[in-house]
Every structure is written in C-alpha cells, then in structure tokens.
Amino acid sequence: MRSSIIVLAMLVVASVLVLLPRSVREFVTGEQRLLFTVWGMPFEDRLFEDVYARGFEAVEPDVQVDYRRYAEVQPKYTAWHARGVGAEVMRIGITDYHRMVERGMLLPLSDLIDDPESGLDPAILDAIPPQLLDALRVDGELYALPQDMAQYGLFYNRAIFDAYDAAHPDDPIGYPDATWDWAKLRDAARKLTVREGDSGGNERVVTLGIDIELWQWPFMQFFVQAGGQLWSEDGLTTHIDSPAGVEAIEFLRALVFEDRSFVPSFGEQQGAGPNARFATGRSAMLFAGSWMVPYFQLNAPDLDFAVAPSPRGRVAAVCAGSCLWGVSVHAPRKEAAWDMLRWLVAPEQAIEYWDTLRVAPPANTDVIASEGFRQTRGIPDPVAPDEFLVPPMSADLHDEYAAWLSYGTTPEPETGSAPAFIPASLYQRELEQELAALLQAILRNQNEPRAEDALKRVAATVHGFIDRDRSSKGLPPAVRNQ
Secondary structure: EEEEHHHHHHHHHHHHHOOHHHHHHHHOOOEEEEEEEOOOOOOHHHHHHHHHHHHHHHHHOOOOEEEEEEEOHHHHHHHHHHHHOOOEEEEEEEEHHHHHHHHEEEOOOOHHOOOOOOOOOOOHHHHHOOOHHHHHEOOEEEEEOOOOEEEEEEEEEEHHHHHHHOOOOOOOOOOOOOEHHHHHHHHHHHHHHHEEEEEOOEEEEEEEEEEOOOOHHHHHHHHHOOOOOOOOOOOOOEOOOOOOHHHHHHHHHHHHHOOOOOOOOOOOOOOOOOOHHHHOOOOOEEEEEHHHHHHHHHOOOOEEEEEOOOOOOOOOOEEEEEEEEEOOOOOHHHHHHHHHHHHHHHHHOOOHHHOOOOOEEOHHHHOOOHHHHHHHHEEEEOOOOEEEEEEOOOOHHHHHHOOHHHHHHHOOOOOOOOEEOOOOOOOOOHHHHHEEEEEHOOOOOOOOOOOOHHHHHHHHHHHHHHHHHHHHOOOOOOOOOO
C-alpha cells in the first residue's frame, strides 16, 4: 500500500512539473529546456529529433531539448511573437526571413558570431556561399544562419538520350553538362520530342523533350539568366518588367508554341504532371529541384536518370533556396539557444543533414567537397527492413546524382561569381505569388496576353502591395524611376 502511495505521489509531482511554466520548471529541476521547432514530414524526425535534438543533449547534459515538428510552422511563429513568446531554435524558410526580421521576430546574431569565446568558428562562416550570406544580411546584420542551399537542375533520362544517340550516330546529342546553353537545350528538346498520329489525323505526344513544373523558380531562373535583376537595391522596386522578363517569357513560349517540345500542365500533378511524366519515361528532360533526386530514386527505381547543371542563358544562373536556423527574440534561453545553433551549423551536423535527408546540399562548401558528401546512408524503413524512407546514395552514383551541385557554388573564372542566386527580399512572397499566376497566363495562349503587358501588371500589383504596406506603417510610397 505504501509503495502505491509513493508511486502515485511521484506521478503527481511529474504531472505538476510538466504543467508548470518553463522558467519555474527549470528552477525546480535545475535543467535548461530549449524549444526546438521545425516543419517537415514524420520521417524527418530521424534527423531533427534523433540526431539533432538528442545529439545536442548528449554534448550538453544540463540541457533538455523540447522538439516539436509541425506540418506548417510559420503561422505559429507569427502567433507566438504576437504573444511575446518564442522558440530557442527555429527552422525558417528564407522566403519568410526578411519579413520576420522586419517584424522584430529574430535575435541579431552578429555579436554572438564574433564573440571571442563563444563565437562561430571563422572557417564555418568562410565556407558558407557568400551570395547566401549576402541574401541574409539586413543592414549588415545576420539574424539566422543557413542549414542548406537547395538548387535547381536539369534532370535527364539517360536511356532516352542513349537511344537517340544510337539511332543518330552522325548527329548525337550527348548528355547535358555545364557547357549547355538555351540554344543547346532547345535543340535537344526538339530532337527528343516524339509524336505519333492516328488514323483520324490527330497527333499525340509520346515523349516530351523537356518538362517544367509551372511555379516561380523556373521563370526567375530564366529571368536572371537573361541578365535580369529581380529587385532594386532597396528592395522596394521589382524589375520583373524589364527586357529580361520579356526574353524569359519568349523563351518559355518558344518551347511550347514554336518547338512544341514542352506541353505545360495547368494544375495537374499526381499521375499526370511533370514529375509523374519524368518518372514513367514520358519526358526526356525535367527542370526540378535537388530534393527530387531521392524522390525519383524511391518512386521510380528503374528510372535511369542523372542531373546536370541548369543550362545558361546570357549569364550562368542557378535558382537556389535555403532553410535557416534562427533564435526568437523572445526565447528565454538565448545563450543556450546560440550554443545549439552554433552546433547545428558545424560540419559534423551539416554532413548528417545530407547523409540522412539528401534534399539539398549543406550550406557549407567544405562539406560539399569532402569525401563524406560522396555517399549517404538514407533512412531505413522501420517496418520493412529492406526498404527505405529516404534511399541511400552509393559512391558510384555520386557523379549522376550529386556532382552537379558544386557548379552552383563554384565561382566562374570570368566573373569571380558563382552561378547560384537566392531570390529573397522583404516582398519576395508577394512577387512569387504574382509570378505563379503569370506563368499560367502566358503559356495558355500563344498571342495573349502580350509579355510586356503581363509583366507590367505583375510589377504594378507588387508595387501597389508594397506602397499599401508602407502606408500602414506611416511611410511614404516608394520612389520609382519609370
């Protein structure tokens, strides 16, 4: 009877501790509890919880990490900030970063980075691609550090290329590589497109030469490759309606209406869209992000594919994005939060990210150049021992699946700049929403709307939003040179 009472008392004490505010609970127990928040799929817990949360606890025994994963975390960050609370370590998408900085949601990191005793190893900062750091600086200050840098590349079906080259030995195409440009891409796409006619004179496409999912990244990439600049220096004017925008539209339209090597999918995806077509061998090439490599490995195991750098236009440019680690300005344990953030961006944790998920290369060029980058273990399926939730990459597949990623971060001899660019600005999300609608419009009809008119409407809509936002803050409209 007495032992039952003791057990019951212990359960009551434990329950009370859980219900106590975090600061009181820490005072009672003597431990520091850090709230670590991410978004993602359940299988990503194998990295974020098992490796990162529990791994940091192993190196800091006095710290307990309260790990939480959400399907969508950004609304929670905003709601928490309004209540004056926040997480110690927050996973952030770069598209939301500048708005969070403007709202005062993130702790400035520069003083912590430069601290002579607990600062960031200068070698880690030096290994982050400079264009990524430049995209994160707001008035010279950093409010987050990058975890990765996803890139856009050209996926290609090697079996389709092989079959064409075998049938045309005097005029082979050869696999795509870093020397390809828009002209080479168009030529290859035309040659690889296969059509069949029926007895009624109708024609159907058997194999598309090129496929592109209609979202913001492909247009932004073609725009920058045409020599365009998305934003003015102050971030208050978009130059999307410049001649580079027209050139990007006309390139896309040429693929659709002139070459007929690309048939856009409007709202189609599962079973009918670009990813499904490429997975089933119905397209020879596909523009897609680095996160699609393990997807095709897992869902199309018989697909013989590889990835090449994005073909260049007037300039070499590769659209890229990033997930970041930041600290809430309201985090109760900022010092311990910085310790964990600094630990997360160390090379050992960076290679774990690649080794486990392989959706994007780490934001560390030294890690990309290391031997550890050449193969990955993935995530085994706990229910089916011989299957994987994230497939591994053996060293002999590195050249096909991962070697292309170094192109985006390697400076070109002629310019001294690397091709990868990060579309990020205070009003980037508003611009991208308009671009998504633009792509639907410009590829439905060969003649209407005119490219110049469509782009002017996008710019006017974005500028209208910016000026209304500024007005709500008591600021005058932006001054723009028309």
